[in-house]
Amino acid sequence: MLARLAGTWSLVVVAGVLGCGSNQNQAAAAPACEAAEGDLPMDATAQTWAGEYRLVMVATLGDSAGRSVTGTMQLEVQSEELQVPPMGSADDGTRMLLYGSTDIDLRTILAVEVGALDSDDPLAPGVLVIERAVELDGGSSTEITIRLGSEANRRGVTRFDGGYTALFVRQASTGGFAGNWASGVTGQLSSGHFCASKADH
Numbered sequence: 664m665l666a667r668l669a670g671t672w673s674l675v676v677v678a679g680v681l682g683c684g685s686n687q688n689q690a691a692a693a694p695a696c697e698a699a700e701g702d703l704p705m706d707a708t709a710q711t712w713a714g715e716y717r718l719v720m721v722a723t724l725g726d727s728a729g730r731s732v733t734g735t736m737q738l739e740v741q742s743e744e745l746q747v748p749p750m751g752s753a754d755d756g757t758r759m760l761l762y763g764s765t766d767i768d769l770r771t772i773l774a775v776e777v778g779a780l781d782s783d784d785p786l787a788p789g790v791l792v793i794e795r796a797v798e799l800d801g802g803s804s805t806e807i808t809i810r811l812g813s814e815a816n817r818r819g820v821t822r823f824d825g826g827y828t829a830l831f832v833r834q835a836s837t838g839g840f841a842g843n844w845a846s847g848v849t850g851q852l853s854s855g856h857f858c859a860s861k862a863d864h
Contacts, residue, residue, distance in 0.1 A: 725853030734767030778814030
């Protein structure tokens with residue numbers, strides 16, 4: 664079981680719609696998502712996160728500030744040979760543990776789509792969960808990043824510029840995880856926070 668840090672995050676239903684415009688992923692009664700703060704505990708891992716999630720992304724900076732979007736995200740365990748960095752990459756404690764897809768509409772929050780989000784190809788998935796061990800003075804810590812877009816996640820291709828949309832996990836529990844996100848083309852265009860709750864919770 665993953666420990667939850669101080670500070671809480673939750674999904675609650677609020678009346679009305681955050682943002683504007685028509686969007687199939689945006690319900691009339693949209694779930695609100697509270698910002699998560701802090702860092703993951705040192706023993707955190709994404710190894711047990713396979714499953715279906717309800718994903719909420721809230722924009723707080725950029726032209727889309729005040730909007731939110733909701734969708735589903737499916738995560739599966741990556742095969743062992745694809746969990747390690749591609750041949751020729753330095754092993755810095757990085758593991759690509761999970762891959763999957765999502766139907767979330769990033770256009771609503773003006774986030775960049777870097778390839779297909781619904782791709783379930785393990786070599787170029789729409790969603791890729793990247794876990795990295797970071798050495799600190801007091802020991803090692805864990806960073807978990809969820810990168811969106813099949814072109815951003817295409818195995819064996821190193822991208823030095825171009826668009827990006829990534830989720831950075833700050834809190835996790837058995838019911839899901841939460842954190843902040845950022846998106847842009849070279850420089851940041853929009854950002855905010857997100858919550859992902861397990862479909863069976």
